[in-house]
Structure formats: C-alpha cells, structure tokens
Amino acid sequence: MARWLARRLLLAALTVAIAITLAFFLMRLAPGDPLSRLGDERPMPAAELAGLRARYGLDQPLLSQYATFVVAATGGDFGRSIHYGRPVREIILDRLPASVLLGGGALLLTMLGGALLGAMQALRRDSPLDRTAGVVSLAAYATPSFWLGLVLAWLVGIEWRLLPVGGFRDPLLAPDAPWMTQVVDLLRHLALPLLTLTVVSIGAVMRYQRTAMLEALAQPFVAAARARGLSERRIRWRHALRTSLFPIVTLLGLWLPVLAAGSVFVESVFAWPGLGSLAAEAVGTRDYPLLMGVTLLVAVLVVLGGLLADLAYAALDPRVRPA
Amino acid sequence: MSPLLEVRDLRVTFPDRATGGVHPVDGVSFELARGETLALVGESGCGKSLSALALLRLVPPPGRIASGSAVVLDGTDVLALDDKSLRKVRGRRIAMIFQDPMTSLNPVFTVGDQITEVVHAHFKVPKQEARDRALKLLNEVGIPDAASRLDAYPHQLSGGMRQRVMIAIALAGEPELLIADEPTTALDVTVQAQILELLDQLRATHGMSMLLITHDLGIVAGRADRVAVMYAGQIVEQASTAALFAKPSHPYTQGLFASVPRLTGPVGHLMPIPGTVPPPSAWPSGCRFRTRCPIVHARSAEMPPMLQVGPEHSMRCWLAEDQQ
Numbered sequence: 001m002a003r004w005l006a007r008r009l010l011l012a013a014l015t016v017a018i019a020i021t022l023a024f025f026l027m028r029l030a031p032g033d034p035l036s037r038l039g040d041e042r043p044m045p046a047a048e049l050a051g052l053r054a055r056y057g058l059d060q061p062l063l064s065q066y067a068t069f070v071v072a073a074t075g076g077d078f079g080r081s082i083h084y085g086r087p088v089r090e091i092i093l094d095r096l097p098a099s100v101l102l103g104g105g106a107l108l109l110t111m112l113g114g115a116l117l118g119a120m121q122a123l124r125r126d127s128p129l130d131r132t133a134g135v136v137s138l139a140a141y142a143t144p145s146f147w148l149g150l151v152l153a154w155l156v157g158i159e160w161r162l163l164p165v166g167g168f169r170d171p172l173l174a175p176d177a178p179w180m181t182q183v184v185d186l187l188r189h190l191a192l193p194l195l196t197l198t199v200v201s202i203g204a205v206m207r208y209q210r211t212a213m214l215e216a217l218a219q220p221f222v223a224a225a226r227a228r229g230l231s232e233r234r235i236r237w238r239h240a241l242r243t244s245l246f247p248i249v250t251l252l253g254l255w256l257p258v259l260a261a262g263s264v265f266v267e268s269v270f271a272w273p274g275l276g277s278l279a280a281e282a283v284g285t286r287d288y289p290l291l292m293g294v295t296l297l298v299a300v301l302v303v304l305g306g307l308l309a310d311l312a313y314a315a316l317d318p319r320v321r322p323a
Numbered sequence: 324m325s326p327l328l329e330v331r332d333l334r335v336t337f338p339d340r341a342t343g344g345v346h347p348v349d350g351v352s353f354e355l356a357r358g359e360t361l362a363l364v365g366e367s368g369c370g371k372s373l374s375a376l377a378l379l380r381l382v383p384p385p386g387r388i389a390s391g392s393a394v395v396l397d398g399t400d401v402l403a404l405d406d407k408s409l410r411k412v413r414g415r416r417i418a419m420i421f422q423d424p425m426t427s428l429n430p431v432f433t434v435g436d437q438i439t440e441v442v443h444a445h446f447k448v449p450k451q452e453a454r455d456r457a458l459k460l461l462n463e464v465g466i467p468d469a470a471s472r473l474d475a476y477p478h479q480l481s482g483g484m485r486q487r488v489m490i491a492i493a494l495a496g497e498p499e500l501l502i503a504d505e506p507t508t509a510l511d512v513t514v515q516a517q518i519l520e521l522l523d524q525l526r527a528t529h530g531m532s533m534l535l536i537t538h539d540l541g542i543v544a545g546r547a548d549r550v551a552v553m554y555a556g557q558i559v560e561q562a563s564t565a566a567l568f569a570k571p572s573h574p575y576t577q578g579l580f581a582s583v584p585r586l587t588g589p590v591g592h593l594m595p596i597p598g599t600v601p602p603p604s605a606w607p608s609g610c611r612f613r614t615r616c617p618i619v620h621a622r623s624a625e626m627p628p629m630l631q632v633g634p635e636h637s638m639r640c641w642l643a644e645d646q647q
C-alpha cells in the first residue's frame with residue numbers, strides 16, 4: 001500500500017511538472033505578450049515599455065525565465081498578476097470557493113443523478129421512459145453549454161425574472177444580513193449556472209450508466225442471486241448497481257478538473273467569479289503568471305482526479321485493492 | 324408416496340424470426356422422489372440448463388415457459404405462484420448450483436456476506452446467528468480455516484473453494500431439492516471428484532433430492548439413482564442407473580457411452596456420435612436424432628413417443644417397438 005501510494009505520488013508530481021513546463025513554453029510561443037496591448041489606449045514611449053518588460057523579467061532569455069519560474073513556484077510563489085497587480089496565489093484563492101461550489105455541485109448532481117437515471121433506464125429497458133430519457137440525454141449531451149446558459153439566462157432571468165442572471169451575490173444585500181438570507185441569495189445565484197453545467201454533463205453519465213447497468217444485470221451472479229430467492233430490490237440496487245459503477249468512476253476522475261476548475265463558458269455567461277472566467281480573462285490579457293497559476297491548479301486537479309478514481313475503484317472493487 | 328417434484332410437458336419458447344418461435348426445451352417430463360438423485364445427461368446445447376432454470380422460473384427473456392407446462396413441487400404448482408411465494412421456493416425449497424463458480428459469485432461482496440444474505444432472505448434470525456450459520460456451512464463444505472474465509476472475497480479463493488462456497492450458499496436456505504448444473508466442468512479433474520463426493524454426502528446428510536446435470540455419463544454411476552438422457556430439448560431415454568448402464572438402448576445414449584473414455588460397461592459396436600446438437604431452429608421433423616443416428620429407423624420421419632424398453636426403462640425411439 002505504501003509503495004503503491006509512493007509510486008502514484010511520484011507519477012503525479014512528474015505529470016504536473018510536464019504539464020506546467022509545456023504550458024510555460026506554449027504560452028510564450030503564442031503571439032503577443034502581457035504588455036503588447038498596453039500601447040493600445042495611449043501611445044507609450046519605448047523606454048517605458050522596456051522598463052516594464054525588465055520589471056516582469058520578460059526581457060530575459062526564455063530558459064532563464066523558466067528557471068526563475070520553477071524556483072519561485074517550488075517555494076509556493078507564483079509571482080504577481082500583471083493585469084491585477086496582486087499576487088497570483090491570492091487571486092486564485094479568492095476565486096476558488098465559487099469554483100468549488102459550482103463545479104463540486106455540478107459534479108455531485110451529475111454523478112448521482114446520472115447514475116440513478118441511467119440505472120432506472122436500464123431497469124425499464126425499451127420502455128417509453130427509457131426511450132425518452134435516451135433522446136433527452138443525447139440532446140443534453142449535444143447542447144453547447146454557453147448556448148444553454150444564454151437561453152436559460154434570457155428565459156428564466158430576463159423574461160420571467162425568476163432568478164438573477166449573473167454574479168455570485170446580490171450587490172444590494174447588506175453584508176450583515178442574516179445567514180439564511182445570504183444562503184438563499186447564494187443558491188439563487190448558483191441555480192442557473194449549476195443547472196446549465198449539470199444538464200450538459202449528465203447526458204454522458206446517463207448513457208454510460210445505462211450500458212453498465214444493463215451489462216451488470218446480465219451477469220451470471222444476478223441470475224444466481226435470483227435463484228437464491230433474494231428480493232428484486234436487493235438484486236438491483238445492491239448486486240447490480242454496485243458492480244455497474246466502475247465506468248462512471250472513470251468519468252468522475254476525468255471530470256473533476258473540468259468541473260472543479262469551472263466551465264469557462266458557463267462561468268463567463270453567468271459572470272460567475274470562479275477560476276474558469278479567471279482563466280478566460282488571463283488568456284485574453286496574456287497574463288503569464290496568472291495563467292501559469294491556473295494551469296498548475298488544473299494540472300494538480302487532473303492528477304488528483306486520477307488518484308481519486310483509483311481510490312474509488314479500490315473501494316468499489318476488492319479485486320483491484322493493492323494488497 | 325407422491326414425488327417431491329413432478330415436471331410435466333415442460334416447454335420453453337424463444338421467439339425466432341424465421342420460424343416464429345423455437346422450443347429449446349420441448350415437452351420434458353420427469354419425477355423426482357424425496358432423497359432421490361436424478362441425473363440429467365446430454366451434450367452441450369440439448370437444453371439441460373434451460374430445463375433447470377425453468378424449474379425456478381428463471382428462463383432468460385425473451386424466453387418463456389409455454390402454457391401447458393407444469394412444475395409441481397410437493398403439490399404446489401410453481402408456475403402459478405406469485406412473485407412473493409416464488410421467492411420462498413427459490414433458494415429455500417429448490418436451490419441451484421451453477422456451472423461457473425467464478426461468475427456466479429458477486430466479486431465485490433465477501434463470501435460471508437453472500438451466505439448470510441441468503442440466510443436473512445429466508446429466516447428471521449439476528450445478524451450474529453446468520454454469521455454463525457455461515458461459518459458452520461463453510462466448515463461443512465470442507466473449507467479449511469473457515470472463520471477467516473468468511474471475510475474473503477471470491478477472487479481470493481481457488482476454483483474448487485469457490486464451488487464449495489456456492490454449495491454453502493445453496494445449503495443456506497436448507498432446500499429440499501438441490502439442482503447442480505454441471506457443478507464440476509469448470510474445475511480441475513482432481514477437484515471434480517472431491518466436489519461430487521461432497522455433494523453426494525451432503526445430499527445424504529441433509530436428506531435432499533438432487534438433480535445432477537452433466538454431459539459426462541462417467542460421473543453418473545454410483546451417484547444417481549436414475550438417469551434421464553436429453554437430446555434436442557427432449558428426454559430420449561429414462562431408466563434406473565443400473566438398467567441404463569446394463570442396457571443403454573437409444574442410439575444416442577449408446578453414442579454417449581461410446582464417448583466416455585474410462586467406461587467399463589458394455590462395449591462392442593458402439594461409436595461416438597459425429598457432429599453436434601443442431602440449434603433448435605434446425606431440428607428435423609420426426610425423430611430429432613435421425614440426422615445423426617447410425618441406424619435411422621424406417622419410421623423416423625414420425626416423432627416417436629416414449630416407449631417402454633423394460634421395467635422403469637423407456638426411450639423415445641421406434642426401435643423399442645421392434646424389440647418387443
């Protein structure tokens with residue numbers, strides 16, 4: 001167990017290192033740099049620009065910039081955002097709660113809802129319910145998240161005025177409002193982005209789960225369990241469901257980074273102050289330090305997702321438990 | 324005394340595009356007395372497993388049991404039971420051991436869990452009592468170090484041990500009838516003999532009846548009281564084991580004997596049967612064996628009924644008439 005964990009962690013560190021190295025160089029290969037747009041609004045003397053470049057180390061050779069970044073990053077310092085002028089770590093930590101709330105919520109709803117709906121489809125295979133769910137899940141899967149986000153924002157937010165269309169909290173809400181009011185306000189803001197993100201991801205989970213559950217129901221041990229006189233409920237929801245969860249555990253691992261880092265589109269549509277919209281801004285402004293910070297976080301999440309999936313596998317299936 | 328189990332004209336139907344429907348089990352009838360062992364013998368694909376599954380109403384859809392079939396357990400028509408009463412037959416009165424102990428155990432639950440859940444399904448007992456029973460059963464089926472095996476997962480056991488666990492699970496409901504569907508084909512030869520020995524001994528100590536399904540006539544002698552030979556969905560010969568071994572009469576049975584390598588019984592002009600059982604959609608009209616029969620009776624275009632060969636010995640072959 002200890003050896004297995006050590007190997008996994010080593011592999012994880014290596015993955016993260018490679019990912020951020022790639023990101024570092026690719027970013028700088030793209031045209032433009034953080035300061036190239038500065039002259040857009042007012043002409044800037046060349047000397048002033050050169051000074052700024054020197055200040056952010058952009059005049060250094062690429063490799064020495066890389067070395068500086070690695071040394072600082074291993075010490076937990078990701079530098080200052082060029083755009084915001086604040087430490088990258090602070091900005092990311094500011095944005096993290098909103099992202100975790102939205103991404104984590106969507107992940108939870110997607111996995112639980114998708115597993116349940118897919119399993120129910122399998123149990124009522126070829127019924128009208130199964131067919132309808134199949135069509136709906138495919139449609140949801142094929143819907144672009146920004147489009148659905150815009151439609152929902154327009155319909156629910158603007159036409160019906162049921163929910164706020166953007167942001168994280170009501171700007172008019174007093175900071176010392178009762179906590180219940182604050183929670184309700186937060187949930188009202190969360191509803192539309194969460195719904196959007198869940199709808200576009202749940203289709204895939206439903207499809208995987210339906211197939212997996214059908215496969216599990218066809219296993220000989222299910223017939224054997226029936227022959228033993230166990231109740232149908234027990235056979236379905238204990239024997240079959242438990243063994244049908246392996247595929248979506250893989251999905252869980254793959255989606256953790258996507259959903260936890262927030263969907264760039266959904267966060268942008270709803271002005272949700274998470275990491276996704278932050279990343280989008282950082283790309284737009286070529287804010288190298290900020291972009292590297294976000295990249296590193298995503299890389300860590302990817303690795304964490306894989307690790308989590310492995311642990312979930314081990315919890316579900318005794319055959320893959322490290323001895 | 325009335326038999327424990329009476330199967331009459333059992334017929335299993337599967338929809339089939341070309342023919343509208345096929346009957347892989349087509350009019351099977353037999354009786355099983357209390358404490359008796361009946362061997363159901365036949366080549367692969369002749370309908371043995373499907374017959375056994377039908378007794379517990381476990382025919383996989385879209386297959387179903389045709390109307391007109393009857394499975395009567397101690398006076399109760401199993402085919403007419405509602406789901407709740409059916410569950411009280413499955414595992415409790417009739418238990419089944421499947422061919423492959425690898426896939427018939429759920430890989431994600433411990434051996435102990437899988438035994439105790441059957442105990443709980445059929446008896447109102449506290450947890451500890453169920454666990455005690457599981458332990459006792461594991462000991463009874465000859466699993467060494469049973470206490471620690473309770474918490475083992477199926478993949479941690481050898482094939483033979485897994486089959487012993489399957490037997491323990493089957494015994495957990497204290498059934499009156501044990502159906503063993505080729506219980507040893509997935510196992511090593513040395514283990515096979517041990518498992519068969521164990522089954523025999525448990526049948527005796529628990530006073531159960533047993534339906535022993537096999538394609539190997541070699542394991543029947545000394546274990547079964549009677550033998551039913553199956554071909555293409557029908558029973559083609561039925562007799563006491565002694566009578567069958569003394570005088571195998573149906574050409575198919577004779578062919579089966581010829582393919583048993585270590586046979587000490589009647590030898591002579593017997594030849595293994597070439598070919599395999601055709602699929603149900605390709606069964607010939609009349610005698611189903613006529614496409615492979617070394618003899619082919621003049622009346623073989625007509626389906627022969629079960630005809631008497633001797634006392635408690637009958638077969639589905641026109642030759643029986645000639646011999647009388």
Ligand SMILES: Nc1ncnc2c1ncn2[C@@H]1O[C@H](COP(=O)(O)OP(=O)(O)OP(=O)(O)O)[C@@H](O)[C@H]1O
Nearest residue numbers: 337347366367368369370371372373374383602603
């Ligand atoms: N699910 C199914 N769908 C369609 N046909 C089936 C199905 N299951 C069984 N059959 C048909 O029933 C026939 C008998 O199958 P069965 O499993 O009872 O044979 P068996 O005598 O137990 O053979 P084996 O020794 O291989 O276990 C098969 O040839 C097959 O054509």
Ligand SMILES: [Mg+2]
Nearest residue numbers: 371372373504
């Ligand atoms: Mg079979």
